[in-house]
Amino acid sequence: MSVKMIFSDIDGTLINSRHVITEKTIKAIKSCARHQLPFILVSARMPGGILPLQQQLGLSNPIVCYSGALIVRPQQTGSAIQPLLTITMDTETVLTIHQHICKRFPNISFSAYSFDQWLVQEPNNSWIEQERQIAGTAATLCTFQDDDMDVEFAPIHKVLCMGEPEKIDQLYESLLSLKLEVSVFKSKPTYLEIMAKDVGKAGAMNLLMKEYNVRREETIAFGDNFNDLDMLRFAGIGVAMDNAPSQVKGAADFVTLSNDQDGIQAALERFGIVGSIH
The missing domain is CATH 3.40.50.1000 (HAD superfamily/HAD-like)
Structure with a gap:
């Protein structure tokens, strides 16, 4: 064939x-x-x-x-x-993941993507800068608070978490234990990517x-x-x-x-x- x-x-x-x-x-x-x-x-x-x-x-x-x-x-x-x-994540799920990382994994870099926007909380973070150089894409500031997740930034297609391999492994297991309606993949040892379930x-x-x-x-x-x-x-x-x-x-x-x-x-x-x- x-x-x-x-x-x-x-x-x-x-x-x-x-x-x-x-x-x-x-x-x-x-x-x-x-x-x-x-x-x-x-x-x-x-x-x-x-x-x-x-x-x-x-x-x-x-x-x-x-x-x-x-x-x-x-x-x-x-x-x-x-x-x-287009398959997007529930906004509440995105906020839950963000809050979980802030509380349990403060050294993990959290960002999200909506259509052709890359939403970041800390634009000067070294992980964000590394990804910017690799992909050549600009970032948009977002606090990821309830009042910031309006129609301008939603819906979310992907969440990207970046960090040291050991922390990424721990976060992966931790997210699975939350049993959220999401798909979670490691695209490389330092990157964890989260999308809607079945994506x-x-x-x-x-x-x-x-x-x-x-x-x-x-x-x-x-x-x-x-x-x-x-x-x-x-x-x-x-x-x-x-x-x-x-x-x-x-x-x-x-x-x-x-x-x-x-x-x-x-x-x-x-x-x-x-x-x-x-």
């Missing part, structure tokens, strides 16, 4: 450890576009953190944001987003596959971390990067080279989707 649709995570997968897309990977993806093969970017990032990469690759397909909580077409991003899909990359894949009239077995997906597991398992061919944790590699159908070794390009060539690129 030939591949008719490609899905790819961004951080740790599409971009390398210097947070750039290499020339060989760009050429491979542009080759897919020339052959009318949809290449869909699927990320926990906000739209503004995906669009520059989409433009760099010359793509015009829909983009999947917040690990599947928001799907938009590129021309629809901005102040008047008309999403193909996942596989659900976004399924919606777009129906729109493009593509069957599950005709897809390939690339990922490197735990929030990619459902996508890798759902795809016809799930490809893990060599820099992925062992559990993620074990869930994949194939393990390619790392994100620092043009792993996407290598796999696309390995499966005959693109020719040799030099």
Whole structure:
């Protein structure tokens, strides 16, 4: 069965450890576009953190944001987003998580995302600054008090918690014990991401596959971390990067080279989707 649709995570997968897309990977993806093969970017990032990469690759397909909580077409991003899909968190749940972190985990950085806004409580926090540099997105100040969570900042698509790995692990277990109606993922050892219950990359894949009239077995997906597991398992061919944790590699159908070794390009060539690129 030939591949008719490609899905790819961004951080740790599409971009390398210097947070750039290499020339060989760009050429491979542009080759897919020339052959009318949809290449869909699927990320926990906000739209503004995906669009520059989409433009760099010359793509015009829909983009999947917040690990599947928001799907938009590129021309629809901005102040008047008309999403193909939007799944948001209950405001009370967001405030409960915020209060829990303030009381139990004061060293954890808390922020949230609403459509194309990144809402932060401490803009000068070192974790916020690190994420700003990686994703290239601006932040908006928000106190996360009841009177601040009005229509301007709601609804919330994702909560991002950043901190030292040990604290992130503790927070993960603590949030599970609260039994909130949310999905909780570690996208890397220092990042914990929280979305509405049942949000996942596989659900976004399924919606777009129906729109493009593509069957599950005709897809390939690339990922490197735990929030990619459902996508890798759902795809016809799930490809893990060599820099992925062992559990993620074990869930994949194939393990390619790392994100620092043009792993996407290598796999696309390995499966005959693109020719040799030099």
